[in-house]
Amino acid sequence: MKHSFSKSLLAISLLVAGFVWLQGCKPKGTQSAVSGDAAAKAYVAPGKYDEFYNFVSGGFSGQMSVYGLPSGRLFRVIPVFSVDPEKGWGYSEETKPMLNTSHGFVPWDDLHHIALSVTKSEHDGRWAFGNANNTPRIARIDLKTFRTAEIIEIPNSAGNHSSPFITENSEYVVAGTRFSVPIGNKLDVPINTYKENFKGTVSFIGVDKTSGEMNVAFQILTPGINFDLARAGKGKSAGWFFFSCYNSEKANTLLEVNASQKDKDFIMAVNWKKAEEYAKAGKGVKKAVRYAHNKYDDNTHSATSTIMNEVLVLDPKDCPDMIYFMPCPKSPHGCDTDPTGEYIVGSGKLAAVIPVFSFTKIQDAIAKKNYDGEYDGIPVLKYEAVLHGEVSKPGLGPLHTEFDGNGNAYTSFFVSSEIVKWSVKDLKVLDRVPTYYSIGHLSVPGGPTKKPWGKYVIAYNKITKDRYLPTGPELTQSAQLYDISGDKMKLILDFPTIGEPHYAEAIPAEMIMKNSRKIFKLEENKHPYIAMGEGKTKVERKGNEVHVYMTAIRSHITPDNIEGVKLGETVYFHVTNLEQDWDVPHGFAVKGISNAELLIMPGETQTLKWTPEKAGVYPMYCTDFCSALHQEMQGYIRISPAGSNVPLLFSTGTNLPAVTAPAATEKPATK
């Protein structure tokens, strides 16, 4: 199972009970749950556009996928933290630096959560952020190009799970540690000295207003607990951030039992405006660290990776009134703020209630110092003093909550496999629908913003079991679309997803499609190895490197005959796509190359590196069907033994059949 939260014997028995329940009450099939007009509601006619883009995390695939709603059609898988040979991501010389870290090149990660950029807590359609859960990083995807534009590593962190949630004007995205780890100079310590040596951090990653460029603005050092999820406040609470925590027991082994001892863990409330002031006022300490900051430039069509050496750390003991703990039952997972910013919903994974906290009451309790003691020197607010109320008997295993624009909340229940709709104000359960099966996250379009668009709730399920044609031991995960425009939630569509979907966001199509980039202009291409037109193609030897300045256009590559490369040399194919029309990429592949292909967009230059190991003639060709003569878009490169005297020649269309000696090794080639 993919969610890391099974706990204690109680938990296990709950799970077992839930499972039995799930099996026992399993709805008979789609027919029983789907209403008559479901097909019409999810149907988008051929050639018609969907109403929403759905940006879905790929979980262990490390990528971000883009679906249309309500059709559930998959449009694109954006490579983010994992290599993608299909697109050359992590294989081309230009994209390799994007996956560089302080640990070197890391080809895979686990992307859990999406945050779409906001202005005044409303979607602005500029960027999507995603977190790397394993080797802590945050990526920024440019929604003009649907490509990863930037990846920043998070120092002093491990298991970047409570990330990349975003503040009201995209000032910061956050990164909270799921794993506490030793921090500072002494990293090699016995694991069972956890309580003395392990610490958590929550990092605030600044986002430039115009360019979107990220920087690690400051980190807050916290007790060695585990941060799970987070949400920024909105409106009146916009200056605050809320993080759910588990393992207040500070267990370092068998957390399933040992981190489930206490009745309550915490939600940590951070006054980030105050933290920002402290950072500006020099209250932080600069610590030596190493982390990578990788950026992709759409003009040079290349990425750079810079290793950074310093981070500003704020210690709560030097920064009073910056963070508070609120007790929250049973290892809270989701921690979600409603559109008004007044209510914070904690979802204790093993709790029988959903507590809803009031921001006004939190402020009041802080003002009156209405504390229930301290935890590692940090004030703990009294549970009753900050509580708006509890939703009682909502279901089993509450995880996440989203909101519509009408004062309703939608909470996912993993154990009882259902979505429960309830009223935020009076905490009454209004409706419940089953999911198939074991829902994790859920998403309402605009659900985390001040202005939800509502209309649908999408369930992202961990298990599909008998829902689709079987595919051996490994089955697809799935999403399910429910219409929430009426009083009752109605299931209208199932669709399979790539990887394992965790959090997702949906945004009206027109906010994104109008900005979508069609081509890269050749005139703006500043790649150092561009061939600006076919006349500029060439092959150059530099020491033991051979640089091929190549162009691709329907339906030939130039040069398409290359000779004189020798074993021991490394070939760099710098391929420029000379097309300037939308949807005309060219691909490039070479036989036997221990590398991927290139997929080169119009006006772009990309580089494939190859160190041949055997002499011979190697075919190369365009891999992306581009025209009626696509099959003719091919060529040869000849590799000769080291020390051979074959001159370096390259041409297209002029290397004509030898007329005399069959052993002709030389042909004057011109272009």
Place this chain on the structure above:
Amino acid sequence: MKRNNIVRLTLLSVSFLFFSCNEGVKEEPKPVDIQELTKDKPETHGTEVKEGDITLSTPLDQAMVTAGKATYELKCQSCHKLTEEKLVGPGWKDVTKKRKPVWIMNMITNVDMMLETDPEAQKLLELCLVRMPNQNINTDEARKVIEFMRSNDGEK
């Protein structure tokens, strides 16, 4: 059935071939309502250049010839030789004697319209089997390309 329609059909089938190969074998071809498919698709490529929009002057504007040549080398040379020889597209020798400037301009900046409506353009597609691509050249740049073509055809 008029020739125009035949060409159009050929066009359709060629583009269908293009489309289906590009997409890989994913689903069975289903009966599709073409009207539905093509409805609401705005034509975004270029605006039509009209007869009166272009004036040619003699002698040639050398600055325009130079600029047109630069555009040629970056965006046209891959497919068009300066001789009569056909490469991907026809060679450019004497193109300004065979075609009106307005025809050439539209072919460069407004190729979708031309392939849809112009019999000569459609004939060329049958001959070359590659759609003249939109190379993102604006009207002003295309006018300079005309000047370069005139120079290539020996005008002074």
